[in-house]
Amino acid sequence: MAITERLGTPAPLATALSSLLRLGLVATFVLTVFVAQSDAASASMGCKSSAYTCTIDGYNATTMDNSWAARYYGSDTTGGIGTPPHNCTLFAAWMLAHNGLPDPGRAWGYADQWGLTLASETNQTPAVGAIAWYDGPGMGHVAYVARINWSNRTVFLVSDNYAGGVAGYTSSAWAPFTEPTGYIHLRDLSAPLPMAARRIKQVS
Secondary structure, X not given: OXXXXXXXXXXXXXXXXHXXXXXXXXXXXXXXXXXXXXXXXXXXXXXXXXOOOOOOOOOOOXXXXXXXXXXXXXXXXXXXXXXXXXXXXXXXXXXXXXXXXXXXXXXXXXXXXXXXXXXXXXXXXXXXXXXXXXXXXXXXXXXXXXXXXXXXXXXXXXXXXXXXOOOEEXXXXXXXOXXXXXEEOOOOOOOOOOHHHHHHHHHO
16 A cells, blocks of 8 residues: 555655646746737837838838839939938839839829829728828828738838928838828739728727
């Protein structure tokens, strides 16, 4: 009887090691979840950087002149470029070219003129790949629609911002659907949801 009980009872050292192993696994799992949640939170909150940290698809001071976008928006005469170069129209046009839009053969003006020059392609409905257009203040602004949240009616906008002189910064952030003046659809990556589908999503 004594022998059986001795065999069925774990040794103190084995019990301690087993407990430590379980604690280590739990700690690793919690840390992994925490890091994943932190990364997701940072991405969803957006960013602002005087470098090119906040842009996407490889856009930076080296790659910005590798398409037709630089021909129309790569100088001070089309929206302003400082040091390092920053220009919202250049980035928006670069993203359109990156997504496959052929050379349009001309510039569309300063940012505040885009929605007017491209009036037939502009409406109030966002789409991934569309350009969010602001008609002011000053020379206006254009940004790239990278994501859409239909449930809370927000868009995730990525842009390169010229701020005058040598200043400038890249940025990405969520904004309400109604914040831009309109959305320009030249090379959307996804078609906007039909109105009926949007109504269903708003209700749910």
